[in-house]
Amino acid sequence: MARYELVKRSVALITLTNPPVNALSSAVRHAMAKSMEQALNDPKVTAVVICGENGRFCGGADIREFAGPLRGPPLVPLLDAIEAGEKPVVAAIEGVALGGGFELALVCHYCIAHFKVNHFVLKIIKAVGMSRAAKPLSSRRVSMLTTPCPPDLDALLEVVTMEVKKKARGVMAPLACIQAVRAAATMPYSKGIKRESELMATLFNSGQARALQYCFFAQRTAGKWTLPSGAQWNNSKPREIRSAAIIGLGTMGRGIVVSLARVGISVIAVESEKKLLETGKQMVIGMLERDAKRRGVSASLNLLKFTLSLQDLKDVDLVIEAVFEDMALKKRVFQELSKVCRPATLLCTNTSGLDVDALAGVTDRPHLVVGMHFFSPAHVMKLLEVVCGPRSSSETIATAMSLGKRMGKVSVAVGNCPGFVGNRMLKPYMDQATFLLEEGATPEQIDKALEDFGFAMGVFRMSDLAGLDVGWRIRKESGLTGPDVDPKNPPRRRHGRRYCPIPDMVCEQGRFGQKTGRGWYMYDKPGGTNAKPDPLIQNLLEMYRSRYAIQPRNISDQEIIERCLFALANEGFRILEDGIAARPEDIDVIYLFGYGFPRHRGGPMFYASMVGLERVLERLEHYHQAHPDVPHLEPSPLLKKLVACGSPSVQTWREHIKTMHSHL
Numbered sequence: 001m002a003r004y005e006l007v008k009r010s011v012a013l014i015t016l017t018n019p020p021v022n023a024l025s026s027a028v029r030h031a032m033a034k035s036m037e038q039a040l041n042d043p044k045v046t047a048v049v050i051c052g053e054n055g056r057f058c059g060g061a062d063i064r065e066f067a068g069p070l071r072g073p074p075l076v077p078l079l080d081a082i083e084a085g086e087k088p089v090v091a092a093i094e095g096v097a098l099g100g101g102f103e104l105a106l107v108c109h110y111c112i113a114h115f116k117v118n119h120f121v122l123k124i125i126k127a128v129g130m131s132r133a134a135k136p137l138s139s140r141r142v143s144m145l146t147t148p149c150p151p152d153l154d155a156l157l158e159v160v161t162m163e164v165k166k167k168a169r170g171v172m173a174p175l176a177c178i179q180a181v182r183a184a185a186t187m188p189y190s191k192g193i194k195r196e197s198e199l200m201a202t203l204f205n206s207g208q209a210r211a212l213q214y215c216f217f218a219q220r221t222a223g224k225w226t227l228p229s230g231a232q233w234n235n236s237k238p239r240e241i242r243s244a245a246i247i248g249l250g251t252m253g254r255g256i257v258v259s260l261a262r263v264g265i266s267v268i269a270v271e272s273e274k275k276l277l278e279t280g281k282q283m284v285i286g287m288l289e290r291d292a293k294r295r296g297v298s299a300s301l302n303l304l305k306f307t308l309s310l311q312d313l314k315d316v317d318l319v320i321e322a323v324f325e326d327m328a329l330k331k332r333v334f335q336e337l338s339k340v341c342r343p344a345t346l347l348c349t350n351t352s353g354l355d356v357d358a359l360a361g362v363t364d365r366p367h368l369v370v371g372m373h374f375f376s377p378a379h380v381m382k383l384l385e386v387v388c389g390p391r392s393s394s395e396t397i398a399t400a401m402s403l404g405k406r407m408g409k410v411s412v413a414v415g416n417c418p419g420f421v422g423n424r425m426l427k428p429y430m431d432q433a434t435f436l437l438e439e440g441a442t443p444e445q446i447d448k449a450l451e452d453f454g455f456a457m458g459v460f461r462m463s464d465l466a467g468l469d470v471g472w473r474i475r476k477e478s479g480l481t482g483p484d485v486d487p488k489n490p491p492r493r494r495h496g497r498r499y500c501p502i503p504d505m506v507c508e509q510g511r512f513g514q515k516t517g518r519g520w521y522m523y524d525k526p527g528g529t530n531a532k533p534d535p536l537i538q539n540l541l542e543m544y545r546s547r548y549a550i551q552p553r554n555i556s557d558q559e560i561i562e563r564c565l566f567a568l569a570n571e572g573f574r575i576l577e578d579g580i581a582a583r584p585e586d587i588d589v590i591y592l593f594g595y596g597f598p599r600h601r602g603g604p605m606f607y608a609s610m611v612g613l614e615r616v617l618e619r620l621e622h623y624h625q626a627h628p629d630v631p632h633l634e635p636s637p638l639l640k641k642l643v644a645c646g647s648p649s650v651q652t653w654r655e656h657i658k659t660m661h662s663h664l
């Protein structure tokens with residue numbers, strides 16, 4: 001917990017020993033307090049060095065302990081004792097010093113950063129001794145330092161506050177940080193610290209803190225995938241990937257090439273036509289060069305090869321297909337790859353929702369086929385859904401997960417069903433938004449409610465960014481709109497359930513979103529990003545409502561949030577029931593990293609648990625009664641089961657799902 005050694009009979013060396021990050025657990029604080037007391041009371045000790053082990057100074061408070069009551073000695077009195085002590089204390093910092101670990105370093109009289117400790121203790125002490133001779137210890141105490149207070153402090157903090165409110169909408173912690181800075185600049189040390197403690201206590205007891213702590217562990221849990229076969233992250237060995245190929249250099253393919261090349265994997269990129277290949281090549285090179293410049297490294301252009309021929313792929317370790325979302329085309333590509341690539345090559349698809357197993361079925365190696373579903377822009381977005389087909393081997397899954405990690409992605413293993421996890425849940429969410437339009441809301445009202453909730457973008461602004469034509473094409477192919485629609489369908493119903501044709505009407509006018517300068521909003525020019533409400537959309541909605549004799553009503557923000565987000569979570573419960581996601585944490589991680597769900601709300605499943613499952617159930621029942629032709633609003637059996645079991649905490653839902661069927 002904390003090792004105490006006397007070096008050269010005069011220096012106390014205190015090493016924090018709490019793997020993996022030397023967090024300040026109650027046991028560590030206890031051992032630290034004892035060690036400091038011993039060092040300060042031992043007349044032989046002339047100086048103290050505090051360090052961490054295994055290349056890390058300290059990762060701060062032990063977050064695992066936050067769930068329970070505070071045990072062990074509090075941190076602040078320990079820090080005060082170090083700071084006020086009569087012997088010089090040196091923080092020898094290797095690796096991270098975060099949160100409470102950073103505070104620990106601050107109260108030490110000297111800090112040495114980026115320093116390998118062991119044999120250097122005496123050198124440190126010598127250096128400290130010299131400066132001690134020049135400067136008495138009192139000048140090294142952080143409480144004695146004065147904080148410079150700029151004359152325009154109020155104006156400065158006002159600007160920062162505005163920026164923070166815009167960027168971190170609804171998040172409490174950054175605003176509390178600004179208040180703590182103000183206190184530090186305007187109050188004496190003791191009062192400033194007191195103010196900081198008050199702010200800390202408010203934050204610590206907030207739902208936002210619980211959500212953020214949950215997100216931290218959920219993200220780390222996602223890497224620990226497990227299959228019903230018993231295969232899991234720690235017993236399945238990934239293959240090493242040295243070379244890869246990408247088929248299709250469109251929006252997604254380009255980003256995937258960049259993600260691979262920048263971690264040192266050689267990539268062959270394939271296009272179908274010379275002109276497209278050349279355009280794709282120039283785009284990739286530009287992206288890689290900009291990325292390398294930003295990171296201060298040289299662009300790994302020598303790893304790239306561009307070709308029109310699949311024959312060039314015979315030796316690669318792994319292929320990722322990113323051609324159009326067209327099953328027949330993808331099957332042709334997979335059949336061809338099966339012939340061309342060596343038998344051990346992994347074949348992956350970036351499909352956003354098609355049946356991965358159907359693709360595996362046309363190859364000579366279904367066990368080596370897996371979905372690698374990136375998010376746009378693929379070189380920026382952190383999420384990767386690894387879609388496990390029923391025949392994907394554990395080695396294949398382990399390889400895709402490990403490759404994702406190597407590319408800096410947060411990878412989540414999910415099962416194979418239309419839309420997988422993320423896009424499957426998006427449908428009921430977006431359906432609710434368009435139903436609300438029919439009933440009287442506007443795109444800007446719905447977006448504002450969602451953005452006030454904390455989403456980076458409301459559903460309509462996000463759709464304009466992604467492009468409205470993609471969904472339109474899928475709806476046409478599924479016979480939901482266009483000439484293939486059965487004329488016997490009533491206008492606002494498909495397959496016996498409610499259907500909103502407004503998105504199709506918007507697309508029929510050539511309004512595909514930002515890229516055409518018009519969508520749910522209007523933009524200054526094609527490609528513009530500044531969304532303005534468009535009177536034409538307002539007219540369209542009014543005409544639509546009068547055509548179908550819909551009396552528009554005032555819709556509250558609360559209804560918007562409940563209908564959109566409870567429908568989203570309800571589909572999450574069905575996904576858990578179906579075994580498409582192994583645990584609620586995985587769903588939340590997908591929504592946090594792939595869909596801009598606000599982190600301080602924890603993700604859709606955690607949010608539902610915070611609202612209270614009984615309340616979610618009651619509201620879904622209410623809305624389903626009002627809209628019986630919307631099956632997504634019917635509460636899922638798992639939600640009902642959890643409520644019947646007394647609404648257990650989200651971390652224990654897995655126990656209640658165990659009996660259900662798993663596709664993972």
Ligand SMILES: CCCCCCCC(=O)CC(=O)SCCNC(=O)CCNC(=O)[C@H](O)C(C)(C)COP(=O)(O)OP(=O)(O)OC[C@H]1O[C@@H](n2cnc3c(N)ncnc32)[C@H](O)[C@@H]1OP(=O)(O)O
Nearest residue numbers: 020021023059060061062063064096098099100101204220
């Ligand atoms: C009313 C008053 C109440 C008392 C309040 C006290 C207030 C304070 O004292 C203020 C605080 O310190 S709050 C905590 C501040 N510290 C942090 O937020 C650091 C969080 N950790 C990191 O950033 C990275 O893990 C880090 C950069 C450290 C390492 O990143 P890596 O990518 O190398 O490794 P990870 O995979 O992230 O982590 C490895 C394993 O370590 C676990 N872990 C990390 N930080 C932890 C921490 N602070 N506490 C407990 N466990 C922690 C992490 O979960 C992972 O575990 P496994 O998945 O089991 O391997």
Ligand SMILES: NC(=O)C1=CN([C@@H]2O[C@H](COP(=O)(O)OP(=O)(O)OC[C@H]3O[C@@H](n4cnc5c(N)ncnc54)[C@H](O)[C@@H]3O)[C@@H](O)[C@H]2O)C=CC1
Nearest residue numbers: 248249250251252270271272322323324325351352374376
């Ligand atoms: N755009 C998005 O936001 C996302 C798309 N996806 C999926 O990624 C895949 C690709 O989507 P996008 O990049 O958006 O499409 P895109 O239309 O921008 O690019 C597809 C590219 O594939 C090329 N291509 C078509 N047939 C080919 C062949 N036989 N050989 C070589 N190249 C061929 C096309 O010329 C085109 O450049 C689709 O399955 C899509 O569902 C997945 C996640 C997000």
